[in-house]
Amino acid sequence: MQIPFSEIFSSVDKIILDSREDCTKGLFVPIKGEKQDGHRFIPMAIEHGASFIFTEEDCSELSKEYPEVRFISVESTIDALQALGGYARSLYSGLVIGVTGSVGKTTTRAMIAKALSVEKSVFETKGNANSQLGLPITLFSMAKENKEISVIELGISIPGEMHRIGEIASCDIAVFTNIGSAHLENLKTKENTCFEKMHILEGNQKEVSLYLPKKDAILGTLTEEKIRAMGFLGEKKLNLFFYEKKEEIPLSVPGEHMEDNASVAMAIGLSLGLHKQKLLQGLLEFQGLKGRGGRLSTEDGIMIIDDSYNASPDSMKASLKVLASEKGAKRKIAVLGDMNELGDNEIAYHREIGELLKSLPIDALFTLGKKGEEIRKAMGEKLLPGKACFNLEELSLSLEEEIKPGDLLLFKASNSLSLSKVIQEIRSKHCLPK
Missing domain, CATH: 3.40.1190.10 (Mur-like, catalytic domain)
Incomplete structure (x- = not known):
């Protein structure tokens, strides 16, 4: 079936991949993934307002049930989307x-x-x-x-x-x-x-x-x-x-x-x-972006560099240099976690961060995850105060015992570690404005 691009473009306001979202005047594109098949959620997308559907499967019964919805048969929903x-x-x-x-x-x-x-x-x-x-x-x-x-x-x-x-x-x-x-x-x-x-x-x-x-x-x-x-x-x-x-x-x-x-x-x-x-x-x-170097301050004087959205060796080194160059903070504390998708040399890349920290004027280091721990190990005799933590709760408790007004904290790790949740904990305990 030829895809009616012109009709779709003029009739819908948005493209939706997640059926839980507001799909009003939207085209829902179900994606077959490793764990879920989006075709299962076509009825939910329709209930949420979808007016057009790409589908790799036979939707003749659904078409009878929802005559107001336009079902467009395609060989591949990904190819059709592109x-x-x-x-x-x-x-x-x-x-x-x-x-x-x-x-x-x-x-x-x-x-x-x-x-x-x-x-x-x-x-x-x-x-x-x-x-x-x-x-x-x-x-x-x-x-x-x-x-x-x-x-x-x-x-x-x-x-x-x-x-x-x-x-x-x-x-x-x-x-x-x-x-x-x-x-x-x-x-x-x-x-x-x-x-x-x-x-x-x-x-x-x-x-x-x-x-x-x-x-x-x-x-x-x-x-x-x-x-x-x-x-x-x-x-x-x-x-x-x-x-x-x-x-x-x-x-x-x-x-x-x-x-x-x-x-x-x-x-x-x-x-x-x-x-x-x-x-x-x-x-x-330009003030920076949430999770990508944006700045936060609590009412009691704790400052945060929120760079928690993602991390690679290059970006982590750059962020640490920013932390080290900051003036006016009583203490500079690095909160670093695992960097993912680095291949066979992932341990070496984490140890490079520890080597860099030896030369930077940073006062404490907390890490999250087994690979993050390698950062502390690499510091050897120059190991900074702090702790290697292995879950978010442990990290939150350790930081709460450590941080004081006037401290500046940098948060940096791969997004899958959810360091942003630790920042939210600090937000709630120290009245961080939203």
Whole structure:
């Protein structure tokens, strides 16, 4: 059956993957996963207002029961979702800026969007909808809102993912944050990661601009000739730029990685003819994102850097350097947990963090998880006060016994460790404003 893209786009307001959500005027796309088959929840999606359904299964009985719902038979709901995303992209006439990299995609995307939004109407990815499932939903929303500029995020964790999402995103400008150690469990090497992410250059556009960090060991050595040899450009014109910090840019969020983000945001904005002072205004207004370096303070004077959403060796090192550089705190306390998806060298990567901590002016270290414990072990005779903890309750109790007004705490770990729950405990016990 041919998918009626035009009818879907004009009839629905949103795409839904979770039947528990409000599906009013929505297209529900059931996904077959390892543990659950979304087709089981089609009735729930309909009860919650879904008006269109993609389905790989026979829904003739449901169609009789719900004649007002449009059931569209497809061979693969994932392929159909991505095709719809591609259709939505074809309707959008604005400029698309795509951000990818091993770490820092979301913050970089948000900073670029903030800088450009002072003078332009800007759409940006909601949350982290950047995958083979999330990206098509982003493109659909992007076309619906139809802003002048869209700053979207493209993420992968396994080989082959970027080939499809890069093709349907068809970015006019592509930004790389870095090539680091994230997802090496599946991508194996940094060189493989670079090659896979370069698929972001695919799409129907005739010209693409590529912004690469000059200081990155892999990306900083690329040339147009090397990039063309990867085979993704075809006949496209490539405008290749390398970004780096060239001047002090006033920011409300500290850190060398934030300065890098600001540098590429400034470079893109100036290339689009925007005013420097307006770009600087937008960057100064950026306050960080929840779970990604945002700042919190309790009423009794405990300060928190909430970087708990995710972690890789590179991002953890950057966050620790931010903590170490902070002035005004009575004590600086690092709360670090396991970093996942690092492959065979995961223990070595955790021990690297411990080696770095030996040289930083940080006062205490608490860790969560068996791999996190390796950070403390690596410190040897220079081990900081604190404790290795193995569940959230133990960590919460240990921190509650330790922290005092004037302390600054950094929280950093892979998202699966749920360090955010410990922050919530501190919020409730110390009257942290929401």
